[in-house]
Amino acid sequence: MIAEIHQAFKPQLIVMDGIDIFVDGGPMTGKKVTAGVIIAGTDRIAIDAVGLAVLKHHGSNDAIMSKKIFEQEQIARAVELGLGVKTPGQIELVTGDDESRDYAGKLKQILALG
Numbered sequence: 001m002i003a004e005i006h007q008a009f010k011p012q013l014i015v016m017d018g019i020d021i022f023v024d025g026g027p028m029t030g031k032k033v034t035a036g037v038i039i040a041g042t043d044r045i046a047i048d049a050v051g052l053a054v055l056k057h058h059g060s061n062d063a064i065m066s067k068k069i070f071e072q073e074q075i076a077r078a079v080e081l082g083l084g085v086k087t088p089g090q091i092e093l094v095t096g097d098d099e100s101r102d103y104a105g106k107l108k109q110i111l112a113l114g
Contacts, residue, residue, distance in 0.1 A: 018035045049085070073111050
């Protein structure tokens with residue numbers, strides 16, 4: 001029902017704090033790692049997909065690692081409802097420095113797998 005709720009509004013900006021992330025468990029306890037990223041954009045599906053790519057990059061649990069990003073139930077349903085991008089190729093990652101570009105390149109490779 002999360003994707004359905006999002007049909008009622010369209011955010012102007014979405015900001016995801018990925019400085020410290022739970023790769024297993026969460027949202028209050030679990031295995032935490034430092035990812036050191038902030039993700040911002042206007043497309044809800046793209047933001048969620050990039051967030052999943054960050055989790056995969058840092059080695060998440062089997063539920064995340066065993067499925068392609070766009071096969072995850074919540075992402076697939078959001079795509080069905082037309083809430084944003086339909087494929088990983090539609091996601092543009094914009095960065096401000098070389099280190100960020102390198103990290104974004106790794107995330108794009110993960111996104112390209114689906």
